[in-house]
Amino acid sequence: MSAGPRRVPAAALEAFTTALFRSHGLSPEDAATVARTLVLADLRGVDSHGVLRTGVYLERLKRGLINPTPKVRVLREGPAAALLDGDNGMGPVVATAAMRRVLERARAAGVGAVAVRRGNHYGMAAAYALMALEEDCIGLTLTNGPALVAPWGGTRRFFGTNPLAIAVPAGRERPVVLDMATTVVARGKIIKAAKEGYPIPAGWALDAEGRPTTDAAAALAGTPVPIGGYKGYGLMLVIEVLSAVLAGAAVGPAVGELYDNPRRPQEVGHLFAAIRLEAFGDPGEFKGRMDALIREVREGPRAPGSERIYLPGEIEFETEARLRREGVPVWPALWEELTALGREAGVPFPGEA
Known part of the structure; x- marks a missing residue:
């Protein structure tokens, strides 16, 4: 086990x-956008999608697999x-x-909806x-990603972890924010465990032979486990349709790899949408109803051993x-990686001796 974080x-x-x-060709505004998104993920505890991803993003820029400008x-465009x-x-x-x-x-x-083709891994979905x-x-x-998960009943990796995020405003209460992969865990959490040298919980992944494993490195060679079995598979497929098929993006195994010997752009697809509250009524009344819902859920009877009922995003x-x-x-292995990246770019890492 490694030492604790700084x-x-x-x-x-x-x-x-x-x-x-910026040192890799992005404009000041675009570089700030990427950094803000990554650090927000770390701040929210989603460190699998935080500055941990900096190295692979920079490597793809250096290889010409991402366009910096x-x-x-x-x-195509219409009213909504x-x-x-x-x-x-x-x-x-x-x-x-x-x-x-x-x-x-x-x-x-x-209401508004935008589909995107020729995209790349966009980090924490909740940011948007x-x-x-x-x-x-x-x-x-919604977004698709590199093939990691076989369809229900199949053996060939086809779907990504295909995450979705939904953010719902509230009044006095915090917004409800659901951000989840359609696998039991995002692959980034397995990558983080492998980098730091600790095991993963049982039930997260299978190894390359299809056997359950708690070894993070073996899990990376295998596949994450879908949520809810065949229902998770169905959700993955629908997200593949809405994010990639609809946009005309790469689908399934045609999506470029992010980590494993990347040789081509990812060509990922995304879907973004928004519903304006006032289009359906008074926003204040909606938020009041959300507050009531949140409090009723939170204040319900708790199961044995449960100290608190959390809402998504809380x-x-x-x-x-x-x-x-x-x-x-920042854990030691990541600290060393970021320090090395900074030295290579002539940018001192904060706290570097």
Whole structure:
């Protein structure tokens, strides 16, 4: 087992990460967008999608597999919907631009939806759903990814972990934010465990022979386990349709690998959507009903051994508030990796001796 993490202030980590991406050809604005998205994931405790991803993003930029200066184009557009070509740009850059366009459509039409082709891994899905809350909208995003999971009854890897995120405004209570992979766990958590040298819980993954494993390295050679068996498979398939088939993006095994010997762009597909509350009634009344729902769920009888009933996103909001005070924990292996990346780019890592 490795030593514990050291803390880095979020602002310092974001500035460092911004400088790294600027050194690899991104504009100041785009570099800041990527860094902000990664550090937000760390702050919310989703460290599998935080600065842990910096190294692989930079490697793909160096190999020419990501376009550092994309020109996102509108291929098709209507009053409430649009299809964008992401021009193989950085995932968070393209996704942020797409969600902004969604919110423009929702302001005008009450609802908005944007599909994206030629995208890349965009990090924590909740980052884009959360943008909708500022506009009194319900936000939604879906994405596909590299083939990792076989369909129910099959043996060939076909689907990605195909996450979805939904953010719902509330009044006095915190928003409800569901951010989940359609596998038991996001692959990034297995990558993190392998990097830090600790086992994964039973039930997360199978090895290359299809056997349950708690060895993170064996799990990376195998496959994550879908949620809910055949129901999880069905959800994966529908997300593949809505994010990739609809957009004309790469599907299944045609999606480029992120980590495993990447040789081509990912060509990922995304879907972003927003529903403006006032299109269906008074936003204040909706938020009041949400508050009532949240309190009724939270205050219900607890199962034996359960100290508290959480709403989706509640742990993440509390973690974010705490880590903004305490700093982002950076584990030793990641600390060494970021320090090395900084030295290579001439950017000192915060706290480097």
